[in-house]
Amino acid sequence: MSQRFSTVDVAAHNIADDLYIIVDEDVYDLTKFADEHPGGKKILTRVAGKDASKQFWKYHNESILKKYQKQLQVGSLDTKAAPPTPPATPPSQKKEPVKPETVSGAIAPQPTEAAAEEAESFDSYGDLIPYADPSWYQTYHSPYYNETHVALREEVRVWVEEKIMPNVTEWDEAKKVPDEIYKEMGDRGYLAGLLGIHYPAQYTDKRVASVPPEKWDHFHEMILTDELSRTGSGGLVWNLIGGYGIGGPPVFKFAKPELIKRIGPGLLSGDKRICLAITEPDAGSDVAGLTCEAKLSEDGKHYIVNGEKKWITNGIWSDYFTTAVRTSNKGMNGVSVLLIERSAGGVSTRRMDCQGVWSSGTTYITFEDVKVPVENLIGKENQGFKVVMTNFNHERIGIIIQSVRFARVCYEESVKYAHKRKTFGKKLIDHPVIRLKLAHMARQIEASYNWLENLVYQCQLMGETEAMLKLGGAIASLKAQSTTTFEFCAREASQIFGGLSYSRGGQGAKVERLYRDVRAYAIPGGSEEIMLDLSIRQALRVHKVLGMKL
Numbered sequence: 001m002s003q004r005f006s007t008v009d010v011a012a013h014n015i016a017d018d019l020y021i022i023v024d025e026d027v028y029d030l031t032k033f034a035d036e037h038p039g040g041k042k043i044l045t046r047v048a049g050k051d052a053s054k055q056f057w058k059y060h061n062e063s064i065l066k067k068y069q070k071q072l073q074v075g076s077l078d079t080k081a082a083p084p085t086p087p088a089t090p091p092s093q094k095k096e097p098v099k100p101e102t103v104s105g106a107i108a109p110q111p112t113e114a115a116a117e118e119a120e121s122f123d124s125y126g127d128l129i130p131y132a133d134p135s136w137y138q139t140y141h142s143p144y145y146n147e148t149h150v151a152l153r154e155e156v157r158v159w160v161e162e163k164i165m166p167n168v169t170e171w172d173e174a175k176k177v178p179d180e181i182y183k184e185m186g187d188r189g190y191l192a193g194l195l196g197i198h199y200p201a202q203y204t205d206k207r208v209a210s211v212p213p214e215k216w217d218h219f220h221e222m223i224l225t226d227e228l229s230r231t232g233s234g235g236l237v238w239n240l241i242g243g244y245g246i247g248g249p250p251v252f253k254f255a256k257p258e259l260i261k262r263i264g265p266g267l268l269s270g271d272k273r274i275c276l277a278i279t280e281p282d283a284g285s286d287v288a289g290l291t292c293e294a295k296l297s298e299d300g301k302h303y304i305v306n307g308e309k310k311w312i313t314n315g316i317w318s319d320y321f322t323t324a325v326r327t328s329n330k331g332m333n334g335v336s337v338l339l340i341e342r343s344a345g346g347v348s349t350r351r352m353d354c355q356g357v358w359s360s361g362t363t364y365i366t367f368e369d370v371k372v373p374v375e376n377l378i379g380k381e382n383q384g385f386k387v388v389m390t391n392f393n394h395e396r397i398g399i400i401i402q403s404v405r406f407a408r409v410c411y412e413e414s415v416k417y418a419h420k421r422k423t424f425g426k427k428l429i430d431h432p433v434i435r436l437k438l439a440h441m442a443r444q445i446e447a448s449y450n451w452l453e454n455l456v457y458q459c460q461l462m463g464e465t466e467a468m469l470k471l472g473g474a475i476a477s478l479k480a481q482s483t484t485t486f487e488f489c490a491r492e493a494s495q496i497f498g499g500l501s502y503s504r505g506g507q508g509a510k511v512e513r514l515y516r517d518v519r520a521y522a523i524p525g526g527s528e529e530i531m532l533d534l535s536i537r538q539a540l541r542v543h544k545v546l547g548m549k550l
C-alpha cells in the first residue's frame, strides 16, 4: 500500500486487462474488480490510467472508498504528502474556549470565569457542516458535557466507522446484524450503559474504555445512541439496543435480586438477549386493554401464560421476554410483568415482514401454556402498569435521540449531495428552493435537539417517580416533535436526492432506508396522536398539583 507511483507509471495501466485509476492521489488497481463493478466495466475502461477523482465523486460517496480501499488500493502518487504524524497530545483534549472577536464599535460582553467554566467548549469534531452535528461538536458552548463525553464520542465513532458503517446496507438487506457485533456491544461495556440507570458495575466486569463506571451518566447513554444512529439505519440501531434498551431496564430496576444476579451478567455481556413484549395483535398504545393471560398454578409456584404478542423488536433472537400479562380482569390494575424464558418451552417466534427497520427482527410471538416461576415476577402482581409506565420515558427518550439523529443524517446527506449535483447549470445548493428545504430541516432538528438535552438533564436530576410524573408529558410531546421532524427531513432529503433515493443502495442509500424506517418511529412507543394528547393532559394534571393558577 505504501508504494509510490508517478502519473506516468499509472498511465501505463490503461487497458481493461490492466486497469489502474487515481482517486484523490491514491492509486487503485481495478483490473479484477471491473467485471463486478455495479456501474459497469466500460465506464472504468474509459478512465483507465487516468485521474478519475471527479468521475468517482460524481457517482459515489465516501463509504464506497472506505469499503473497498483495503482491497483495491495499491499505493499513492509520489506527489501526495505523507500522512500527518499523530499529535503528541490526543485531539480530544480540551482546548481554551474559542472567544468571538469583537467587531469594531460593538461592545462584546465578557463571560465571567464561572460562566465560562460551566459552559465548556471543545475542539471541533466531525465535518463541521453546520447543523449536521450537535453544536457542541462544532466549538459552541454547552453546560452539559465534559471530557468523558468527548472521549466516549471518539471511542464509539471510531468503532462505528470501522466495523459498522461500511456494512450497514448489506446487513439491512440481509435482515440481520452479525451476532459478533452485539457481543462486542457487551464486551465494550456499552450494553451495561444503556439501561437509564447508574452503570451496574456490581453485575458485570465489562467496562467502557473511556468512561469509568462512577462517571457514567444519561448524557453518555445519549451520545452512545446518537453515534450509533449516524449509521442511518433504524434496523441496525434496534438490532443492537432496541429490545435490550426497553426489555432490560424493568429487570434491573424491579426484578428480585436473585433473578438479576442469575440473568444480569449474561445480559450485560451480550451472551443473552432480551426484548420487551407488551404490544398485542389487538392492544398497542392502549396497554390497559391487553389480554395475554397469566394464571397462577394450583400450587402457587408458577404462572401459566397463554397469549400472543406482535411487533416485538428482537423477539426472534431473544432468550428472555419482559412480558406484560393480565393477572386479573381489572383493566390497568390487573396487569403484571413477567420475565419469560424461552428455555421454559411453549414460546414460538416468527419474523414479521415490515416496511422498515429490516435488520431489527420484528417478531410475532405465541405463548402456549408457558410455565413461569413466580420468582420471575417483575415488580408486584397487578402493579405492572407502573413498571410499564416508568419504562416509557426511557424508551421514548431513546426514540427521540434516534429520530433527531436520523433527521440530521437526512439533512447531512442532502447538504453534501447538494454541493456536488448540478441541475440547470448550477449546483443544487445554489438554488434557493433547495436552501429553503435545508433551512426548514435544520431549524426543526436544532429545536428538537435542544429540548432533548434539557429533558435528559432533567431526567438525570429527578428521581424515577418524579421524572415519570413531571417529564412524562414533555417527553411525549418531544417524541411527537422528533418523529415529525424525522419524517419531514426524510421526505425533503428524498426530494433533493430524486431517483437516487427511490432505488436502494448507492448514494441515496441512507435516505431511502430512513424514509422506509420513519413509521417505525412515529407509531411504536406511543403514536404521535396519543403522545400529543398525553403531553397536554399529563402536564395539566401535574401542574394542577404544583399550584397552577388559571
Ligand code: HEM
Pocket (backbone or CB within 6 Å): 021, 023, 028, 030, 037, 038, 039, 040, 043, 044, 047, 052, 055, 056, 059, 060, 061, 064, 065, 068, 072, 505, 506, 507
Ligand atoms: C475505486 C473505484 C471504484 C469503486 C470501488 C466503485 C464501486 C462502485 C459501487 C459499489 C457501486 C454501486 C453503487 C454504490 O453502492 O454506490 C458503483 C456504482 C457506479 N459507479 Fe463505481 N466504483 C469505482 C470507480 C468508478 C469510476 C471511476 C466511475 C466513473 C468513471 C464509476 C462509475 C459508477 C457509476 C456510473 C455507478 C452507478 C451509479 C448509480 O447507480 O447511480 N465508478 N461503483
